[in-house]
Amino acid sequence: MRIAFQGEPGAYSEAAALRFSDHADLLPCEAFEDVFAAVASGKATHGILPVENSIGGTIHRNYDLLLENDLPIVGEVTLPITHNLMALPGTSLKEVRRILSHPQALAQCERFLRGMSGVSVEATYDTAGSAKLVKEHKLTDAAAIASERAAKVFGLEILRAEIQDYSDNITRFLLISRTGETGDHVDKTSVVFSLPNEPGSLFKALSVFALRDIDLTKIESRPIRGRPWEYLFYVDIPIGRHDLRCARALVHLAEFARSMRTLGSYPSWKSRESAVARQGA
Amino acid sequence: MRIAFQGEPGAYSEAAALRFSDHADLLPCEAFEDVFAAVASGKATHGILPVENSIGGTIHRNYDLLLENDLPIVGEVTLPITHNLMALPGTSLKEVRRILSHPQALAQCERFLRGMSGVSVEATYDTAGSAKLVKEHKLTDAAAIASERAAKVFGLEILRAEIQDYSDNITRFLLISRTGETGDHVDKTSVVFSLPNEPGSLFKALSVFALRDIDLTKIESRPIRGRPWEYLFYVDIPIGRHDLRCARALVHLAEFARSMRTLGSYPSWKSRESAVARQGA
Secondary structure: OEEEEEOOOOOHHHHHHHHHOOOOEEEEEOOHHHHHHHHHHOOOOEEEEEEEEOOOEEOHHHHHHHHHOOOOEEEEEEEEOOOEEEEOOOOOHHHOOEEEEOHHHHHHOHHHHHOOOOOEEEEOOOHHHHHHHHHHOOOOOEEEEEOHHHHHHHOOEEEEOOOOOOOOOEEEEEEEEOOOOOOOOOOEEEEEEEOOOOOOHHHHHHHHHHOOOOOOOEEEEEEOOOOOOOEEEEEEEOOOOOOHHHHHHHHHHHHHOOEEEEEEEEOOHHHHHHHHHHHHO | OEEEEEOOOOOHHHHHHHHHOOOOEEEEEOOHHHHHHHHHHOOOOEEEEEEEEOOOEEOHHHHHHHHHOOOOEEEEEEEEOOOEEEEOOOOOHHHOOEEEEOHHHHHHOHHHHHOOOOOEEEEOOOHHHHHHHHHHOOOOOEEEEEOHHHHHHHOOEEEEOOOOOOOOOEEEEEEEEOOOOOOOOOOEEEEEEEOOOOOOHHHHHHHHHHOOOOOOOEEEEEEOOOOOOOEEEEEEEOOOOOOHHHHHHHHHHHHHOOEEEEEEEEOOHHHHHHHHHHHHO
């Protein structure tokens, strides 16, 4: 198993990949597009993508890429995001004059950063990349904001732990592959569909699940670009596509939907976590 | 009318406030919390808040603040976001050694920034604040990423226009006030509710709208913090609360919902835009 991720070693996506499988080989990529390309070309068996965050919401860009590419979702991971301020061993907080990190991480630590005076804040392409920069250029007056793992990877010391503004900061990642998941533990399916622009069309669409007692674990509407008043719907259901109820519901949905695509059927993080716990026991 | 917004003069929130009413007085605030405080204390009659972006998704933080505070939504505005690189008149692109902006804007211009070599990228608290910094400190080697309006406000020249990675970058803003909207043009209502954790409960909840031929213009589920498997739902419907169908649907919804709150009933941006066009004609 070789998982492509966006970022440098020590990135949050890498931590999520290792949470999924701690034996996996890892392939750092510059952009999300490169993660898809690595999986499509066979350079990696899997790719990992952040799709939603508890503070910032759904990362529509990665849903767009899932729709543009034909690589099924085969798994999911949730990861609590904790940002840490780290520097070369020996550098104290008082000596820090520059703080480096990815723009999203800087935005999530705004309150902490406002409390630091006389410090310049510099944006980089990567949280872990910032830690790497501090290490490789021996920046004795600088600190990076990154994951605990990045501190380990680059031999930095954590000056302040958990500096993010909101403690309940969780990111959900999806794993993609070239072929769909066929294992026994498949218990979640992600579907994207669009509907005719008529009152009640969403209600009809959801009836295909409700009539079969299938709950929804996510539902989100999103305007379709360039087509005002038309929406895409992202829906997750807690049931695998090989379950007859799921198969029937999706055939039924196809009757109403203007377009429909199953992005994948896979083991939920909840079921995978318990499987991992069983293996460890 | 005095509208509080987060950021410096020239911020995108300010542009959205002026799009709503070009005669309004404007009150810059440091944080979103301060926008709510300014409206609650009467320092401003209205506040304006970004709530969703076509690339980045829903800004859950501002929905949290809408729920924590008791200030109704009284209007909405959508604003296309175009980022521009701007510098002091006379500074050429070649002379730029530092680029300053808010982390979110830097993240939305990542492709452009990767193409610039030998330039340091610095994060600030504000897009417009960066333009102000370039102006006030007479930074001849620096450029800011901000709105066209910020260039005008601070007398900067645009070196490159529309440098955002994705052209279809639109933000939706909501206006809040101390008292609800009672005008004739109220045609949109935003509701937040939670449901018992049972299969089909969302379907039942949506039936209150479908049975009355009321469409949904937004639906989004969001896990409730600290209560696994329970969800909040954000729903927008294209009908005012004083319409009998809306009133009946909400009473009906209250029968199923574990909790329910109407965040406000207001003129949609679509209807306001046509009203503004009529006044101008």
